[in-house]
Amino acid sequence: MPTNSNFPLIRMRRMRRDPFSRAMMRENVITAGDLIYPVFILDGANRREPVLTMPGVERVSVDLLMKVAEECVNLGIPVLSLFPNIDPSLKTNDGVEATNPEGLIPRAVRELKKHFPELGIMTDVALDPYTSHGQDGTVDDKGSILNDETTEMLVRQALTQAECGVDIVGPSDMMDGRIGAIREALENKGLIHTRIMAYSAKYASAFYGPFRDAVGSAAALGKADKNTYQMDPANTDEALREVALDIAEGADMVMVKPGMPYLDIVRRVKDEFKVPTFAYQVSGEYAMLKAAAQNGWLDHDKVMMESMMAFKRAGADGVLTYFALDIARKLKTQ
Ligand code: PBG
Numbered sequence: 001m002p003t004n005s006n007f008p009l010i011r012m013r014r015m016r017r018d019p020f021s022r023a024m025m026r027e028n029v030i031t032a033g034d035l036i037y038p039v040f041i042l043d044g045a046n047r048r049e050p051v052l053t054m055p056g057v058e059r060v061s062v063d064l065l066m067k068v069a070e071e072c073v074n075l076g077i078p079v080l081s082l083f084p085n086i087d088p089s090l091k092t093n094d095g096v097e098a099t100n101p102e103g104l105i106p107r108a109v110r111e112l113k114k115h116f117p118e119l120g121i122m123t124d125v126a127l128d129p130y131t132s133h134g135q136d137g138t139v140d141d142k143g144s145i146l147n148d149e150t151t152e153m154l155v156r157q158a159l160t161q162a163e164c165g166v167d168i169v170g171p172s173d174m175m176d177g178r179i180g181a182i183r184e185a186l187e188n189k190g191l192i193h194t195r196i197m198a199y200s201a202k203y204a205s206a207f208y209g210p211f212r213d214a215v216g217s218a219a220a221l222g223k224a225d226k227n228t229y230q231m232d233p234a235n236t237d238e239a240l241r242e243v244a245l246d247i248a249e250g251a252d253m254v255m256v257k258p259g260m261p262y263l264d265i266v267r268r269v270k271d272e273f274k275v276p277t278f279a280y281q282v283s284g285e286y287a288m289l290k291a292a293a294q295n296g297w298l299d300h301d302k303v304m305m306e307s308m309m310a311f312k313r314a315g316a317d318g319v320l321t322y323f324a325l326d327i328a329r330k331l332k333t334q
Helices: 019-024 062-075 104-115 147-163 180-190 204-216 236-246 260-273 283-294 302-312 324-333
Strands: 035-042 049-051 058-059 081-083 120-125 168-171 195-202 253-257 277-281 317-319
Touching: 035 062, 035 104, 035 324, 058 062, 062 081, 062 104, 062 204, 062 324, 081 168, 081 204, 104 120, 104 147, 120 147, 147 168, 147 180, 168 180, 180 195, 180 236, 180 283, 195 236, 195 260, 204 283, 236 253, 236 260, 253 260, 260 277, 260 302, 283 302, 302 317, 302 324, 317 324
Parallel strands: 035 058, 035 081, 035 317, 081 120, 120 168, 168 195, 195 253, 253 277, 277 317
Antiparallel strands: 049 058
């Protein structure tokens, strides 16, 4: 590392002086190809509902989803990720609606694949949008989340998704052993091309609050937490163990979540494993930046782009973010 002790021979500001030399030494760039755009969907036709805790984010019906997909394709966003908000009457303790081939997600995926076969589709593998209690798995009579029973249901959910054309299944549930179980089931069915994006380092975070409003699991979850399966925010070595296990079990890509408060984890994972590594800029991060921008306290576009650059600098190969459309639009006009 050169040091600045040779001043005035070395003047760091020389290279920062003009836009051309700043461009020459820029280490990271943001492209639309780095983005994954999450969309909340609901039943019905021509329906859209704002998510109040996430300004600018809506739940849309499948017909309106096609317009969103079209814009993603036009802007070069490679992947769209779907999250369902289902009718409460369909929710049960075991979340079995997650395996219904005629459910909301399979219907949306078939429609997307019909109109935009080239657009990558990712779906969440977890039961919380489908359970009456808002947990990601089946709950026993003592209130514990059952690991192996839940994994069986997750395998069925992942197969249902893969069979209707999903390109990437994203287990975000944090049950032990589920990546291996899902991979084995996919292989057995001949679904050898389905990629697995493992939410390997997923923390028990308070930054998920607005998302739980969006999928409609917040009320059911109440004051309960997910501390017995999601990770303790105090830990980093544990994240590396989780990632190692998921890679060994057959994950193609790994995810760190939340994003900005966990960039140290992104960097450690990327340095240690050198596998495709993604970060999820979660709902609470989005809500914070939006709220500050709405108040005029922060410059919306500047903080949005800077936060994206922070992910790239930390080593992320891509970012799942509610800002994806805004970022891609901005890149196009820049
Ligand atoms: C559910 C899931 C959650 C998020 C994505 N998938 C919430 C949770 O674990 O409670 C959060 C995403 C966000 O906050 O944007 N398995």
